[in-house]
Amino acid sequence: MLVRALCLRRQGVKLTPEELRAxxxxxxxxxxxxxxxxxxxxxxxxxxxxxxxxxxxxxxxELFSARLIRIEQRGILIGGEEDIWKRKKRTTYPQVLWAWPFSPDAEKIEPPKSASSVHLSEFLAQIAAIA
Incomplete structure (x- = not known):
């Protein structure tokens, strides 16, 4: 299944909401x-x-000992263990993956233009002229 996914942890520590948004x-x-x-x-x-x-x-x-935690309308949560190798040493951390399906055709649909998009394009042109 073609999905977009976010890892919700980094080396076993939960990411903050700001890190997830970024x-x-x-x-x-x-x-x-x-x-x-x-x-x-x-x-x-x-x-x-x-x-x-x-x-x-x-x-x-790559998650080992993977288990399906939750299925929702917004996506699925899969938990497991992620291995990080540093030379010959393996360290295992818990990891949770949040994935939601998407269609590549949906990317090609252009969003509707608003009144501000004209001003934005003019503003970007002015910035390009300055640089």
Whole structure:
């Protein structure tokens, strides 16, 4: 499923509302599947991958011991554990991913023009002339 997603934690610590508003959503395909090792590696039976669109094979987000926390009209919450590697040392942090579906066709629809958009374009042209 093609989604936009936000990670709600950074190294196990909840992000503040200001940080969440400033964060850019990741775009990709959300996959919730069984782990290839079926939990024998101590990372749980399920894994959640947020794969980027295109030919990349490296996931944006990889959650081990993934579980579906909540399904709402606004999106879904998936919790799990995220591994961060520093050289040969692995550190595991709790992570929550909030994802909501979207259509790439919706991006192509231009928002309606308002009276202020004319003034804004004139203002931007004046700034460009100064620079």
């Amino acid at each position: 964060a850019t959503p990741l775009v990709g395909t959300l996959i919730l599947d069984k782990s290839t090792y079926k939990g024998r590696d101590g990372r749980g039976n399920q894994v959640c991958l947020l794969m980027p669109t295109g030919n990349s094979t490296v996931p944006h987000v």
